[in-house]
Amino acid sequence: MNIVILNGSPHPKGNTAAMVAAYREGAQSAGHRVTVFxxxxxxxxxxxxxxYCYTKAPxxxxxNDDMQKVYPALDEADMxxxxxxxYYHGLSGQLACAIHRIYAPGYPxxxxxxxxxxxxxxxxxxxxxxxxxxxxxxxxxxLEDMGIFTAAGDENRSPELLERLRAAGAxxxxxxxxNVARLVIRxxxxxxxxxxxxxxxxxxxxxxxxxxxxxxxxxxDYCCELKEGVFDEAEKQQGWINGxxxxxxxxxxIIHSGQEESSGYRVMPVAxxxxxxxxxxxxxxxxxxxxxxxxxxxx
Numbered sequence: 060m061n062i063v064i065l066n067g068s069p070h071p072k073g074n075t076a077a078m079v080a081a082y083r084e085g086a087q088s089a090g091h092r093v094t095v096f097x098x099x100x101x102x103x104x105x106x107x108x109x110x111y112c113y114t115k116a117p118x119x120x121x122x123n124d125d126m127q128k129v130y131p132a133l134d135e136a137d138m139x140x141x142x143x144x145x146y147y148h149g150l151s152g153q154l155a156c157a158i159h160r161i162y163a164p165g166y167p168x169x170x171x172x173x174x175x176x177x178x179x180x181x182x183x184x185x186x187x188x189x190x191x192x193x194x195x196x197x198x199x200x201x202l203e204d205m206g207i208f209t210a211a212g213d214e215n216r217s218p219e220l221l222e223r224l225r226a227a228g229a230x231x232x233x234x235x236x237x238n239v240a241r242l243v244i245r246x247x248x249x250x251x252x253x254x255x256x257x258x259x260x261x262x263x264x265x266x267x268x269x270x271x272x273x274x275x276x277x278x279x280d281y282c283c284e285l286k287e288g289v290f291d292e293a294e295k296q297q298g299w300i301n302g303x304x305x306x307x308x309x310x311x312x313i314i315h316s317g318q319e320e321s322s323g324y325r326v327m328p329v330a331x332x333x334x335x336x337x338x339x340x341x342x343x344x345x346x347x348x349x350x351x352x353x354x355x356x357x358x
Contacts, residue, residue: 069099171257205227273349279315303326
């Protein structure tokens with residue numbers, strides 16, 4: 060598993076750095092690849108809110124600074140770890156800048172897990188940091204929580220803390236060994252589930268659920284109007300496989316037939332139904348209402 064740690068401490072040999080080192084040591088002992096970015100010693104500016112990454116060049120930030128070193132690593136990462144001292148009841152300003160700049164790529168392609176490491180002088184000062192972690196990462200990016208680890212006062216650098224962090228890193232397992240998030244499609248008494256992939260369109264759809272759409276059977280799919288969302292044109296595929304669920308260009312489509320003749324079409328699959336589930340969809344009436352929701356087994 061590829062792990063990216065964003066270390067938001069300005070002190071290279073401080074308490075947060077000790078927590079990062081212990082967690083990395085444990086993860087590497089289990090065979091994981093760990094990349095640490097010390098964002099306080101990098102040139103990372105705040106987000107300009109210019110929308111260049113969404114209106115001019117999808118997933119590309121207009122600012123040519125050190126975040127350009129972080130973006131490729133994030134796209135290859137299975138897990139992200141945020142590490143920070145607690146300043147003024149929140150994450151360090153430098154780490155906050157890096158987090159805000161994740162807006163440009165939107166949804167890193169492979170991320171499935173996250174963890175939070177916090178060092179403080181006093182207890183009970185973590186609420187702001189935890190809020191950001193839970194809402195911007197666990198919620199918005201739909202990541203599995205691998206733990207929040209805190210150290211206050213004399214707990215910092217204690218043998219007990221460092222051993223707990225090593226053990227937590229060593230206990231991490233490959234992301235493919237867990238149940239993935241699934242799209243739940245309900246129409247009347249018919250309920251089917253389709254594992255969601257890690258495309259931009261799939262991550263965006265998760266944040267739009269629950270939804271209700273009405274589809275008409277075209278002979279190959281149930282095509283439903285759906286307000287345009289975020290997707291990466293490069294992730295579209297030529298043709299489809301029966302059972303693909305596609306979202307793009309203002310449509311939500313459950314494709315049940317016609318894969319042999321589909322090579323002339325470009326679709327944006329976000330999930331895939333098995334053969335039995337596809338047969339259930341194929342048997343629905345010509346016009347059907349679909350209630351869409353998400354099932355995330357780790358939440």
